[in-house]
């Protein structure tokens with residue numbers, strides 16, 4: 668059963684690689700950022716609550732993303748595995764996820780850290796053109812990543828769940844490296 672969590676700074680290529688691997692492994696790609704962006708587009712209650720946080724590069728409150736992840740992992744297609752992209756993003760969310768996965772018998776998850784230097788992710792994000800890819804918001808997202816998300820590397824390393832892949836290669840090379848590490 669393939670259950671993967673993608674870690675890495677904004678612009679590391681998590682969404683790109685998660686989509687490719689989800690097609691290869693035939694399991695859903697669950698991106699909290701995508702779900703939030705869709706909810707904002709549709710102006711659902713979740714989208715309305717999340718909007719100001721996403722637009723400014725802040726993290727949406729835990730309860731909102733935790734509820735959406737719980738609901739998504741309980742859907743039938745998640746029974747055959749999944750790739751989580753963008754969640755967890757802080758230690759509190761990782762603790763929540765660990766308990767949730769135990770409760771719904773979906774353990775055995777592995778965590779892939781896509782390692783990419785800051786200057787490379789900044790160039791990539793400036794070229795991507797999403798609404799939250801302005802210079803100011805990119806700066807804030809990187810600060811939030813360093814303060815809140817990077818500690819998850821040690822969190823999962825300490826729990827022997829962490830795999831690291833060099834994300835500073837062509838998309839095809841990253842995919843090949845990912846397939847290699849997850850097949851072991």
Ligand SMILES: Nc1ncnc2c1ncn2[C@@H]1O[C@H](COP(=O)(O)OP(=O)(O)OP(=O)(O)O)[C@@H](O)[C@H]1O
Nearest residue numbers: 676677678679680681682683791795836837838841
């Ligand atoms: N290996 C790569 N080499 C060059 N560009 C890449 C690579 N992988 C992804 N990109 C490009 O970099 C940008 C960011 O990629 P992507 O959206 O997958 O990152 P992400 O980690 O999901 O970012 P975020 O956390 O901000 O959503 C995209 O424009 C994508 O096409």
Ligand SMILES: Nc1ncnc2c1ncn2[C@@H]1O[C@H](COP(=O)(O)O)[C@@H](O)[C@H]1O
Nearest residue numbers: 699700720721725726727732753754756
């Ligand atoms: N796990 C999350 N916790 C808090 N906020 C989140 C989470 N996942 C996404 N967000 C918000 O959405 C944007 C975009 O996310 P991407 O993963 O980069 O697509 C992020 O800046 C947070 O505001």
